[in-house]
Amino acid sequence: MDVLTVKNLSVSFFRPEGEIEALKNVSFSLREGEILAVMGETGCGKSVLCKSILKLLPDIAQIKTGHIDIRGEEITGYSEKQMRKLRGHFFSMVFQNPMTALNPCMSVGEQIAEAVRLRQPCLTGRERRRRTAELMELVGLNPPGERAKQYPFQLSGGMAQRCVIAIALAAEPTVLFADEATTALDVTVQAQILELFLELRKRMGMSIVLVTHNPGVAARIADRVALMRDGALFRIGDVEEILEEIIHNRNLT
Amino acid sequence: MWRKFLRRSYIIGILHNAVKFALSVFALSVLVFAISRLAPGDPLYAYYGERVEKMSAAQQEEAMERLGLREPISAQYARWLQGAVHGDFGISYQYKRDVKEVIAARIGNTLLLGGLGFLLIFALALLLGLFCAWREDRAADRLICKIGTVTSCIPEFWLSLLLILVFAVWLDWLPSSGAYSVGEEGNVADRAAHLILPLAVVVLGHLWYYAFQVRNRLLEEVRADYVLLARMKGLSGRQVLYRHCLRGALPSYLSMMSVALPHILGGTYVVEAVFSYPGIGTLAYESARYQDYNLLMVVSLLTGALVIFCNMLARTVSGRIDPRMRMRFTGGGGEVGGL
Amino acid sequence: MKKKVPVLSLLVLTGIVISCLACGLIMTKDPLYMDLAHCNEAPGKEFLFGTDTMGRDIFSMIWYGGRISLTIGFLATLLSTALAVLVGSVSGCAPARMDGILMRLTELILSVPGLLLTVFLQAVFGGANVYSLSVVIGLTGWMSMAKVVRTEVLQLNHTDYVLAAKCLGGGFFHVLFRHLAPNFFPSVLFMAVMNVRNAIVAESTLSFLGLGLPVEVVSWGSMLSLSENALLTRAWWIILVPGLFLTATLLCLTNLGNYMRGSANKRHSNLGCRE
Numbered sequence: 046m047d048v049l050t051v052k053n054l055s056v057s058f059f060r061p062e063g064e065i066e067a068l069k070n071v072s073f074s075l076r077e078g079e080i081l082a083v084m085g086e087t088g089c090g091k092s093v094l095c096k097s098i099l100k101l102l103p104d105i106a107q108i109k110t111g112h113i114d115i116r117g118e119e120i121t122g123y124s125e126k127q128m129r130k131l132r133g134h135f136f137s138m139v140f141q142n143p144m145t146a147l148n149p150c151m152s153v154g155e156q157i158a159e160a161v162r163l164r165q166p167c168l169t170g171r172e173r174r175r176r177t178a179e180l181m182e183l184v185g186l187n188p189p190g191e192r193a194k195q196y197p198f199q200l201s202g203g204m205a206q207r208c209v210i211a212i213a214l215a216a217e218p219t220v221l222f223a224d225e226a227t228t229a230l231d232v233t234v235q236a237q238i239l240e241l242f243l244e245l246r247k248r249m250g251m252s253i254v255l256v257t258h259n260p261g262v263a264a265r266i267a268d269r270v271a272l273m274r275d276g277a278l279f280r281i282g283d284v285e286e287i288l289e290e291i292i293h294n295r296n297l298t
Numbered sequence: 299m300w301r302k303f304l305r306r307s308y309i310i311g312i313l314h315n316a317v318k319f320a321l322s323v324f325a326l327s328v329l330v331f332a333i334s335r336l337a338p339g340d341p342l343y344a345y346y347g348e349r350v351e352k353m354s355a356a357q358q359e360e361a362m363e364r365l366g367l368r369e370p371i372s373a374q375y376a377r378w379l380q381g382a383v384h385g386d387f388g389i390s391y392q393y394k395r396d397v398k399e400v401i402a403a404r405i406g407n408t409l410l411l412g413g414l415g416f417l418l419i420f421a422l423a424l425l426l427g428l429f430c431a432w433r434e435d436r437a438a439d440r441l442i443c444k445i446g447t448v449t450s451c452i453p454e455f456w457l458s459l460l461l462i463l464v465f466a467v468w469l470d471w472l473p474s475s476g477a478y479s480v481g482e483e484g485n486v487a488d489r490a491a492h493l494i495l496p497l498a499v500v501v502l503g504h505l506w507y508y509a510f511q512v513r514n515r516l517l518e519e520v521r522a523d524y525v526l527l528a529r530m531k532g533l534s535g536r537q538v539l540y541r542h543c544l545r546g547a548l549p550s551y552l553s554m555m556s557v558a559l560p561h562i563l564g565g566t567y568v569v570e571a572v573f574s575y576p577g578i579g580t581l582a583y584e585s586a587r588y589q590d591y592n593l594l595m596v597v598s599l600l601t602g603a604l605v606i607f608c609n610m611l612a613r614t615v616s617g618r619i620d621p622r623m624r625m626r627f628t629g630g631g632g633e634v635g636g637l
Numbered sequence: 638m639k640k641k642v643p644v645l646s647l648l649v650l651t652g653i654v655i656s657c658l659a660c661g662l663i664m665t666k667d668p669l670y671m672d673l674a675h676c677n678e679a680p681g682k683e684f685l686f687g688t689d690t691m692g693r694d695i696f697s698m699i700w701y702g703g704r705i706s707l708t709i710g711f712l713a714t715l716l717s718t719a720l721a722v723l724v725g726s727v728s729g730c731a732p733a734r735m736d737g738i739l740m741r742l743t744e745l746i747l748s749v750p751g752l753l754l755t756v757f758l759q760a761v762f763g764g765a766n767v768y769s770l771s772v773v774i775g776l777t778g779w780m781s782m783a784k785v786v787r788t789e790v791l792q793l794n795h796t797d798y799v800l801a802a803k804c805l806g807g808g809f810f811h812v813l814f815r816h817l818a819p820n821f822f823p824s825v826l827f828m829a830v831m832n833v834r835n836a837i838v839a840e841s842t843l844s845f846l847g848l849g850l851p852v853e854v855v856s857w858g859s860m861l862s863l864s865e866n867a868l869l870t871r872a873w874w875i876i877l878v879p880g881l882f883l884t885a886t887l888l889c890l891t892n893l894g895n896y897m898r899g900s901a902n903k904r905h906s907n908l909g910c911r912e
Contacts, residue, residue: 101529101530146526149524150542334757453880474868539908564752583846594760
């Protein structure tokens with residue numbers, strides 16, 4: 046069963062200087078519980094792809110053609126209000142740079158608790174705190190009680206990224222977008238986070254779209270790989286198959 | 299143990315601030331005293347103004363002696379300071395009364411007008427800035443920006459004149475001068491009616507400048523990455539603005555408003571003078587006109603001291619609400635009483 | 638995405654400045670002549686903007702007096718900018734202790750409202766004329782600009798790109814003109830334009846209050862000092878006309894200053910309020 050289908054998606058940025066085509070006719074589908082790695086050079090449209098599905102692009106960007114379906118329901122024409130109900134419930138996203146993605150003026154605990162509250166508005170204060178601590182333990186922010194009081198600038202890059210992931214997981218999403226989630230991190234931390242993704246998929250059964258330009262990361266956890274260049278998705282297939290091709294023919298990416 | 303440390307650091311902070319305040323006011327008094335003795339020519343002129351010309355030579359000599367003007371300026375200052383510490387700021391030559399009394403009789407009116415004006419500007423600038431940031435670059439925002447720029451360019455005294463012309467002369471709705479009608483000193487409604495026009499000028503004259511700063515500060519925040527994360531949680535644009543961006547903009551807004559204080563106070567003084575509102579501002583202009591330097595000096599000193607005090611207060615408060623500042627001073631642990 | 642050039646403001650401002658400079662060609666009457674037979678006359682064919690309480694022709698006074706207002710604005714700004722650049726660069730280059738003292742002093746003076754300080758100085762200096770008023774206003778208007786200059790000068794030694802330029806062998810003047818001036822200039826130019834604006838406001842306010850130029854010396858401020866009388870006689874033109882010119886000039890200056898401050902924000906909002 047496909048949880049997310051994207052068909053012929055084209056997105057353009059309308060700047061005063063003219064139109065810039067950021068996505069050209071992108072099509073793919075994502076199966077339930079699958080990890081799809083999207084690979085390509087910097088600036089090839091990987092981030093725009095994630096953000097245009099979540100409709101988090103600035104006002105100057107517009108979807109020109111194409112359809113986005115979730116579980117067979119078309120959401121291309123959804124209003125901001127309708128999208129808001131999907132964000133933080135069905136979709137969730139881990140952003141590229143954890144140091145700027147967190148609000149510098151809010152404690153980590155508050156930011157995670159806010160996400161919990163938006164997902165489960167009926168929880169009491171105590172239940173919410175417990176759920177927040179649970180999430181923090183899950184991503185390895187220990188001990189949660191002390192970490193919760195800290196502010197983003199007091200954390201290392203790896204710890205901050207764990208916070209961002211905790212926020213993303215608070216949504217208990219069906220589809221998680223991880224936009225270069227491990228690029229800014231040390232190799233050891235990277236490995237820990239990837240393990241965490243695998244574990245979460247097993248436990249929560251969610252699908253993950255993993256944006257990366259590191260073939261090693263893709264090889265480690267992805268089921269399938271999609272390759273992008275210049276805003277177009279030109280190849281999609283099983284991870285072994287594609288990585289094999291890459292090794293034999295470097296100019297593919 | 300922890301609590302004890304916290305409390306002690308708090309007290310040290312307060313003491314530290316008190317010393318700093320005293321030093322600043324002392325330096326300011328030296329400056330102001332030096333300026334008031336700058337008067338070219340006869341120092342007696344600085345005391346009596348044109349009245350000097352009517353005095354005989356013997357009278358002038360006697361006055362010089364009595365006022366201690368024969369002493370060097372440092373000795374004069376020391377004597378003035380000694381008096382000032384004991385609450386004696388000398389005599390106002392225009393009112394023939396203690397400077398302290400003259401000021402005490404009027405400071406309440408100024409604090410009422412200036413304080414209300416400051417609070418209104420503080421609140422309205424925030425609201426207006428939020429609204430404009432929310433509707434960035436759309437019709438409402440553009441219109442408000444245009445109108446705001448124009449109002450912020452109108453000199454306060456001329457705006458006062460315009461309002462008097464329209465509301466007091468043509469429409470005859472509101473009184474044009476004073477703080478209350480004759481014999482109605484205790485009547486709250488009458489006082490309020492007298493306050494409307496001056497207050498309107500104080501607020502209109504400054505509002506946009508600060509609202510625009512709030513708007514621009516928020517527009518910077520709105521472009522930060524954390525906004526996307528907050529929206530990804532499921533917050534609406536407006537909620538992100540109120541709950542996240544505002545928090546980032548607030549500390550710098552507070553410190554901006556503390557810098558704003560002398561401007562708003564200075565504006566209040568001009569407005570007071572136009573409306574003949576019995577406050578410190580009118581006093582300052584009258585004493586300037588009648589060469590009552592002693593009074594003018596004390597008014598300047600008092601205003602400066604008030605501004606310095608409020609700046610320190612604001613810095614302490616903004617240091618407390620901005621986690622980045624708060625942590626920086628203590629290396630990430632407890633809190634400190636202030637800067 | 639560059640800011641739009643404020644064409645209208647530029648045109649109006651040049652118009653006002655040129656008309657004031659060439660006031661001899663425009664004036665229809667002698668601006669100083671008190672025509673006692675035509676006091677408080679409303680705007681009409683003979684007196685385009687009416688006459689004031691003393692029977693002078695307001696239309697002629699506007700151009701004639703504008704020259705003085707603009708001169709004071711210009712002179713005062715010259716002085717305050719020179720002081721600001723001096724204090725700012727000395728403070729920025731000096732050792733930390735000296736820098737600290739200078740900045741505390743600047744902040745100390747800044748704590749007294751500018752207009753009050755101007756009034757104080759002017760009162761102590763005694764009788765005002767165009768030059769003494771310019772000096773007094775200039776002396777009280779340098780502080781905020783000095784702070785800006787200091788910040789920019791400090792960058793000379795501390796910014797990475799300046800360091801990079803130095804490492805690449807860029808000489809002092811190369812670094813100054815190619816790397817610092819582009820950052821430095823807009824903000825200083827903006828402050829200078831704002832200083833002109835503040836000086837004009839200060840002149841008119843002081844003259845209006847009777848503490849600046851006397852009524853006989855025609856400036857936009859001293860023209861307005863007759864307004865108390867005008868309020869009684871409901872002679873609105875005496876108040877309206879000079880004030881409108883004053884405000885128009887200030888508005889043009891503000892628009893110009895904002896344009897000079899630099900280009901608009903390039904990034905786009907993440908808020909996405911379209912609902």
